[in-house]
Amino acid sequence: MSMVIALAGKGGTGKTTLAALIIRYLKNRGDGAILAVDADPSSNLAQPLGLTPSVTIGSMKETFLKGRDLLPAGIPKETYLELKLHELLVESERVDLLTMGRPEGRGCYCYVNNILRKYLDLLTENYAYVVIDNEAGMEHLSRSIVRDVDILLITTDPSMSGIRSAKKVKDLVIDLELSVKKQYIIVDRVIWGLSHHLLAEAERLGLILWETIPEDAMISEYDLIERPLIQLPEDSSAVRAVNRIMECLLV
Ligand SMILES: Nc1ncnc2c1ncn2[C@@H]1O[C@H](COP(=O)(O)OP(=O)(O)O)[C@@H](O)[C@H]1O
Numbered sequence: 001m002s003m004v005i006a007l008a009g010k011g012g013t014g015k016t017t018l019a020a021l022i023i024r025y026l027k028n029r030g031d032g033a034i035l036a037v038d039a040d041p042s043s044n045l046a047q048p049l050g051l052t053p054s055v056t057i058g059s060m061k062e063t064f065l066k067g068r069d070l071l072p073a074g075i076p077k078e079t080y081l082e083l084k085l086h087e088l089l090v091e092s093e094r095v096d097l098l099t100m101g102r103p104e105g106r107g108c109y110c111y112v113n114n115i116l117r118k119y120l121d122l123l124t125e126n127y128a129y130v131v132i133d134n135e136a137g138m139e140h141l142s143r144s145i146v147r148d149v150d151i152l153l154i155t156t157d158p159s160m161s162g163i164r165s166a167k168k169v170k171d172l173v174i175d176l177e178l179s180v181k182k183q184y185i186i187v188d189r190v191i192w193g194l195s196h197h198l199l200a201e202a203e204r205l206g207l208i209l210w211e212t213i214p215e216d217a218m219i220s221e222y223d224l225i226e227r228p229l230i231q232l233p234e235d236s237s238a239v240r241a242v243n244r245i246m247e248c249l250l251v
């Protein structure tokens with residue numbers, strides 16, 4: 001059974017950064033293969049992992065449905081789709097990447113979704129860890145593309161609106177009846193510790209701000225020169241924080 005770690009939170013609060021640094025940690029730990037799932041259509045997990053993005057599941061579904069009449073004659077559409085599925089995976093040493101793309105538009109996607117679900121169920125069994133970078137609404141999780149989440153990390157920045165959004169994500173987990181075993185809130189981009197205003201608001205909302213990741217100039221620098229975050233050195237303050245968090249989570 002693979003361990004599924006999912007990231008959720010408002011846009012710009014560090015989900016992709018945290019996903020990349022978690023994958024960095026797991027890769028260096030070396031105790032099993034990792035499947036990275038980019039489930040946020042508005043971001044790009046390939047870049048911080050130093051990988052080239054491939055066909056997304058969303059675009060494959062659309063092409064498949066639109067081009068239904070162009071399918072090779074004599075091959076059942078299910079078989080043809082199964083043949084195409086391997087094109088979705090970008091492979092690298094110990095880390096493979098799957099990109100969800102946009103959730104589907106209108107149309108009959110049922111049989112495509114059924115085949116995909118079977119494929120993803122089989123695929124995830126090959127990995128020790130599955131790390132999912134979600135969008136705030138957790139669309140793909142709610143469509144049960146991945147069934148059970150072992151650890152959900154909700155990211156926020158150290159702002160009032162950030163932690164109120166974190167509360168909304170927590171509520172969404174309940175509303176969507178997602179299967180989540182454990183969930184924690186992580187405050188990213190912390191500069192001088194957490195202010196008492198923020199802690200008071202968290203308490204009012206019934207939130208525990210579990211861990212923090214400091215603002216790290218190296219992340220900004222890597223961003224500017226478009227260097228993959230997975231290559232950050234061990235002495236980056238954000239890397240140290242994420243490594244500490246992961247050691248706590250994996251004991
Ligand atoms: N600890 C940090 N230190 C410095 N910059 C950070 C840190 N965490 C995230 N960032 C920057 O903040 C921006 C938003 O982060 P990102 O991970 O893309 O958020 P999300 O995936 O939630 O939209 C990015 O430009 C990223 O480089």
Ligand SMILES: [Mg+2]
Nearest residue numbers: 015016040043
């Ligand atoms: Mg992102």
